[in-house]
Amino acid sequence: MAKEKIIDKGAAIRQAALTMIVDEGLHGLSMQRLAAKAGVSPGTIYLYFENRLDMLHQLYLEVRQRSDQAMLDGFSATMDFAAGLRVLWHNTFRYFVAHPIEFRFTEQFINSPLVAAVLDQEDPNARQQRRDFYARAIQNEQIADLPVEVYWAIAFAPLYQFIRFALEGSLHLPGDFQQLESKLEITLTRVIKALQK
């Protein structure tokens, strides 16, 4: 009943584009070489995307949507602060360790001027959930009443730096993932301490 192999050209293009960007940079993505790598003709790309810039925007929004979704798995803004932050941290860490190409693509994109064009198109639900969580934690006196930039810089920047380390390192060695998760836990514990009243 099921087809033996459905060749989804749109998916092939997306996949090839991400790895090309990660390997060669945003400037290294040429439409003709992308077509060759995706096993598709140049014209085909333009059936799926309006143009090169539109493709980059779409790629980012899709990748970002998926990681935002993964981050919120099992999370609720009404959770106890330490428990909620732990969920956010572990979800994010696991998702990006499993999807390193998406992590590096995201980092390249958000550090390029391209990001300005899509900032307002990011998932508003994810954003709102994180906001509510922060507001509630202050209200319940689970964390100090810190300015939002201070809160954000302490609560999340170490997480992303830690993921960067994890992806640079020797993740292929056995046992490394567990060791990393335990170091992540140490980091998280101290971050929570830093935010408390």
Added chain:
Amino acid sequence: MAKEKIIDKGAAIRQAALTMIVDEGLHGLSMQRLAAKAGVSPGTIYLYFENRLDMLHQLYLEVRQRSDQAMLDGFSATMDFAAGLRVLWHNTFRYFVAHPIEFRFTEQFINSPLVAAVLDQEDPNARQQRRDFYARAIQNEQIADLPVEVYWAIAFAPLYQFIRFALEGSLHLPGDFQQLESKLEITLTRVIKALQK
């Protein structure tokens, strides 16, 4: 005795290149448009740089050298941990708030695959000083005996995130810089708390 105006073409090229990259991305830097913007002919660029890639590498290493120098101003690895970290944070913050283009260029570059080619050419003295400072702080029990990734993620990631916020925000408004420095100080205090034994 001094010339009225010394036109340093090398400096004009470097300056124009940085702003072009910040405004249009690494892929937006074309040699011909760069020449036009720097008020120089295309061939002139090749008197100062071997080729486009060499220029990007040199730009990064020079920018990085200057920010590393600024960061270490008045710092010594033998300082008390809290005092030393405060010097590093404020130096870095002030330098990049005064040089936003260099900050954004650096962020773009280190998040691109180009960084791999120059990682081993970064200032080894700056690196060693930071290492010594970390080792001493543990030895003197001024901070907990944390894995280096944990230490680094907590001690510096919030600083760079905070600079990112500062550069996005309305720095041109009067009084904003002082307000930012006081928020930086709040962040630093909590980071130090997170690292202590």
Added chain:
DNA sequence: TAAAAATGAATGAACGTTCATTCATTTGAT
């Protein structure tokens, strides 16, 4: 006036994008 610095026209390769064309599949009339 000799040397050094700078020029800018020229080059071929590569770029993003277009579009006339193909053809396997789906539709609908019989």
Added chain:
DNA sequence: ATCAAATGAATGAACGTTCATTCATTTTTA
């Protein structure tokens, strides 16, 4: 059940432009 008509996904050659780079020539400096 048959088959002509219609569809639209996919192609890839071709377009005009822009790319990084070169080098014979001119300008500036000392």
